[in-house]
Amino acid sequence: xxxxxxxxxxxxxxxxxxxxxxxxxxxxxxxxxxxxxxxxxxxxxxxxxxxxxxxxxxxxxxxxxxxxxxxxxxxxxxxxxxxxxxxxxxxxxxxxxxxxxxxxxxxxxxxxxxx
Amino acid sequence: xxxxxxxxxxxxxxxxxxxxxxxxxxxxxxxxxxxxxxxxxxxxxxxxxxxxxxxxxxxxxxxxxxxxxxxxxxxxxxxxxxxxxxxxxxxxxxxxxxxxxxxxxxxxxxx
Numbered sequence: 001x002x003x004x005x006x007x008x009x010x011x012x013x014x015x016x017x018x019x020x021x022x023x024x025x026x027x028x029x030x031x032x033x034x035x036x037x038x039x040x041x042x043x044x045x046x047x048x049x050x051x052x053x054x055x056x057x058x059x060x061x062x063x064x065x066x067x068x069x070x071x072x073x074x075x076x077x078x079x080x081x082x083x084x085x086x087x088x089x090x091x092x093x094x095x096x097x098x099x100x101x102x103x104x105x106x107x108x109x110x111x112x113x114x115x
Numbered sequence: 116x117x118x119x120x121x122x123x124x125x126x127x128x129x130x131x132x133x134x135x136x137x138x139x140x141x142x143x144x145x146x147x148x149x150x151x152x153x154x155x156x157x158x159x160x161x162x163x164x165x166x167x168x169x170x171x172x173x174x175x176x177x178x179x180x181x182x183x184x185x186x187x188x189x190x191x192x193x194x195x196x197x198x199x200x201x202x203x204x205x206x207x208x209x210x211x212x213x214x215x216x217x218x219x220x221x222x223x224x225x226x
Contacts, residue, residue, distance in 0.1 A: 033213055043204060045158070045217035052213065091158065099213055100146045102171060105158040 001026050004092050004106035012112050013082045020067070021077040021109045023092030032096045034075040035103065036066065039089040048090075051075060082113045117141045119218035121207050127224045131196050136221045138190045138207030146210040147190045149182065151175070151203040152220075158206065164190065197225045 005024045013019035025034065036048040051059045051066045059066040067076040079086055089110050093103040120139045128134050140147050149161040163170040164182055172180075181193045194201055202225045208215040 035214060037217070042219075043222070044219040045206060045208075047214045047216060050213045093158075100163070100165065100170070100210055102148065102160040102163055102173075103150075103158075103215060104160070107157045 003027065003104035004094050006092055006106035006109050008109045009107070010110045010112070012114055015084060015113055015115050016081055018078060018080045019082055019111065021079070021090050021092075021111065023075045023077065023106060025073050025075060025092075025094045027094065027096050029096040032094055033099060034066065034068070035093040035095070036064070036077045037091045037093060039091060039108070041088070045091070049077070084113050084115060087111060087113045119207055119209055119216050121218035121221050123221060124219065125222045125224070127226065128197055130199060130225055134194050134197055134223065136192045136205050136207075136223070138192070138218055139188050140190055140207065140209035141211070141216060142188070144209035144211065146170070147184070148208040148210075148215060149192045150206045150208065152206065153203045161192070197223075199225050201225050
């Protein structure tokens with residue numbers, strides 16, 4: 001079974017609108033971390049946001065928030081007030097167990113922001 | 116702001132040749148990783164490294180691969196005899212408090 005599933009290969013959003021990128025995960029470990037990374041066309045991987053499995057509140061970082069629904073095993077990324085510079089690939093990732101363990105990545109969602 | 120750096124940004128090599136990809140992790144980080152991303156695919160874990168030893172490796176990381184921290188700053192990935200299927204973007208990462216910080220990647224093209 002896939003550890004991380006991203007079901008939206010591509011998404012369009014109008015500039016200044018909010019968009020939600022879906023991510024579901026699969027683990028039996030009670031301790032895990034969930035991450036979102038942005039990959040622009042230039043190729044680098046930019047860390048956006050982190051959510052720990054024991055965190056009670058949803059993580060937020062500026063225009064990014066993580067909608068963490070533990071029972072559903074989902075960790076959707078919400079980008080508010082989309083900007084043209086948000087156009088990129090977005091990857092959801094998970095780390096199980098110790099916080100130095102490897103990351104599992106999803107297949108990514110290509111977000112296009114329209115002017 | 117400290118960042119992970121990688122050299123070269125692009126390496127072209129012939130099949131069967133050895134390549135060394137170089138990384139300088141963030142200076143106070145202790146855990147280091149190599150991942151690869153074949154064009155259009157997901158990022159895959161190769162190996163993790165701590166205290167001058169491999170902590171974990173994936174099934175991709177076979178005998179053709181090795182890692183080394185030759186000094187206090189560099190972290191290298193060596194592929195002994197490259198194959199066409201080794202063509203990919205290779206990312207080095209180092210661990211912060213929770214997240215991993217990725218370098219800009221080395222695009223390896225094997226011809």
